[in-house]
Amino acid sequence: MYSYGDKTRAIELYFRYDRSAAAAINELGYPNRHTLGLWHMEFAENGDLGRGRHRHCDDLQKRAAVDHFFDRGQCLARTVRQLGYPKSKELLASWVDELEPGRRRRRAKAGSFTDDQKREAVIALASRKASAQEVADAVGVTRAVLCKWKNQLLGEEAPCKTEAVPKDMADDVDALRSQAAELQEQIKRLELRKAILEGAVELLGKGQGVDPGMPTNREKALIANSLRPARKLNEMLSELGMGRSSCQYQVEAMRRPDKHAGPRRRISEIFAAGDGRYGYRRVRLDLRSEGVRVSEKVVARLMRELDLVAKRGKKRKCSSYKGEISDAPENLVKRNFHADAPNALRLTDIAEFGIPAVKVYLSPVVDCFDGMVVSWAMSTSPNAELASAMLDAAAATLSEDEHPVGHADRGCHYRWPG
Template identity: 45%
Template sequence: MYSYEDRIRAVELYIKLGKRIAATIRQLGYPTKNALKSWHREYERCHDLPARYVRSRPKYSAEQKKAAVEHYLNHGHCLAGTLRALGYPGRETLAAWVDELHPEARKCVVGKAVGAPQPRELKQAAVIELCTREESARVVAQKIGVSRPTLYNWKNKLLGREVPALMKRHNDSPQAPERADLERQVESLRRNIRQLQLEHDILKKANELLKKDLGVDLQLLTNREKTLLVDALKQTYALPELLAELGLARSSYFYHRARLRVSDKYADVRRAITNIFELNHRCYGYRRVRAALVRQQVFLSEKVVRRLMKQERLAVATTRRRRYGSYLGEISPAPENIINRDFQAAAPNEKWLTDITEFQIPAGKVYLSPVIDCFDGLVVSWSIGTRPDAELVNTMLDAAIETVANSDERPVVHSDRGAHYRWPGWLSRMRDAKLIRSMSRKGCSPDNAACEGFFGRLKTELFYPRDWQAITIEQFIAVVDSYIRWYNEKRIKISLGSLSPREYRESLGLAA
């Protein structure tokens, strides 16, 4: 959007230079060839330009509008793909159409680094009280201290959406026999589902521990291999269930279990190492695994830990190299690069870094915008959505400002030169919160290396090793949100003395 003065200056220079388009654009640095021609035609017609620049928009029929939105929804929620396929409209127009016709297609999750997630035991107790309640669900939610939608969300995750939220029987109802028959059918279906889940978990564990194919015949496994599978799953399923499914006698199980314990003095350590590796997104190398073992009062050398991990085939996924590219355009003056690649901070909330990264999964594209504290790498706030627009970065900045609203801390906020950090909404929020702006040099991603490093760790540990073929956008957003919370609360950083960012702050007596 150019002001009246900018447009009239361009037209006058264009006429002065003999209507040479290239020379005019080269001297001013703006606008485009077509824009300059349009301004000149308007100037010749009216001998002036309108005070406000109005961009003409083509007219589209309702059928074209509906066809464009359906193509967007059916082809991976990709704006660029729809524009290439149909040739119309513009990116902003298509986004507005999607918001108008299908507002539910826009997904966004905003989080900030305050508090810890509720323990699973509390969620289970809350769901039990919800299903056996005498009063309303709102009263139950108020007792626990959460909102009513949160309570129902816990119920859906633990029991499934098909399970009713009130399971009390009403024997005085005239339909009591039909209800009892339906409940018996539901219970039968649950048993069948549990049996299928048991078979699936056994095959999956056989693939992980024994390196067998997912279609392996369980009866062809040796008793020793079956014992390993039972030990791996007995925390989830009852021992009789596992023995019956694998066709393993109880005496044979205890015999091979005793032999395995005698033959391998590191049997318990192997299980502990496997649990640490699996519970931490399969991204811990031998140094972090050893640090986690020390927390459990298990002391081994790095060489032993590395050897055991190699024997168990616990390897961290390697980074996939991608070709570097950057847009070099400038749309407004940029502030000074105050950070100047000095990503060290003596205290929290001195230097913040931010950027946007993209995840492309089969269901569509998802974007993450975090704020990283240079003091210890804590993710101060973050927002996850399906569009890299102003709302994505503005909601993230609002959440970050809330964390320092009651203090005198005014951090430097460093970013690249993207348009997201030059829009009026971002600038007004920075000005109102009295934060200091800092920007990287043009097309120089190493100037924001610490934030890029966080993206690299996230994708190496979470995104690249997994198959997202059957994952929806909502599920993927929840997985990324859960990873960031784990990153703040539990992920070990060797540079912080084998502590997570939150644990490090607590050890220093600082509020996280």
């Protein structure tokens, strides 16, 4: 409770700050806006805060309070809070009994209700269209007591309101209990699935979106064993889609010694000796030379389990650009590759071909008039000798009065000095 001095100080600050309730409350730390408003109303009507004296209420104010009480669901606290008077709920109750004797609904004790009455109250709460407080007022108990009955009959997880209520729910609460049991079973299955997914992520190193149907039987057995004894084996195997006999077989198989322990160790040694450049075929040949007979599939699988991946050299593409080793010739064609007569414009370039034995380079000369290959030369190296042989063969097809324009990519083999 606030003293007369506290109230007076709050009202003085309220007027000092131009009737700003937020400024006064921020400085004092009390009261709330509603309480400060009541103090201001009392000060405005009486010119003082009364020093603890009760405000006198006439018959009209009493009648207004009683009418408000019956119009707002017969809640004493709500009427006192909204009207700001009288001082207590007990005083308001005396006014109601004085002006409307016998009309006020009195709440019964929670222990005086039978089990059938409690079930009917819970059904009304679950199938209500109004607020829970109105249902509690209609039953004659507090909202807290009504929620306690619901928790006792349906459990704390059951919702306080259902969208669709069966017709026979008014006669029996078994439908609500069945719904609560189904929800509990669904939650249990979801928790089990979550535990399986977390086990797959932790044990198998799979992604967050792993599907329990994707792991192998051995991986499923590992997940199931990791969750025991906190989870039942039958429930986990049903969720994983695995039979009990299959799980037992995988457990016994994991207990047996590894028959590929020797080849596994030797594969790691051979791979390290080859500087990580041997694939599974080369490793298998080395194993066979030592008298160890294993198939290529086994070697490949063991190398995958050991995370042994052979190095692969990068493919090097041929590039004729070696820098500006001489003065760049002028581009006479300028991307106009049309010719009106034979032997007027010729194009050339070098193409690379890969054959099992070696790489071969082809240097042809094409006439732009009809696309005819005038001459060509081949070599195992894209050098100036290849370009010179191609040009000599192309020049031999010309007469003395023919002087065609030759166009190339200005590669180093065309510009090499000499």
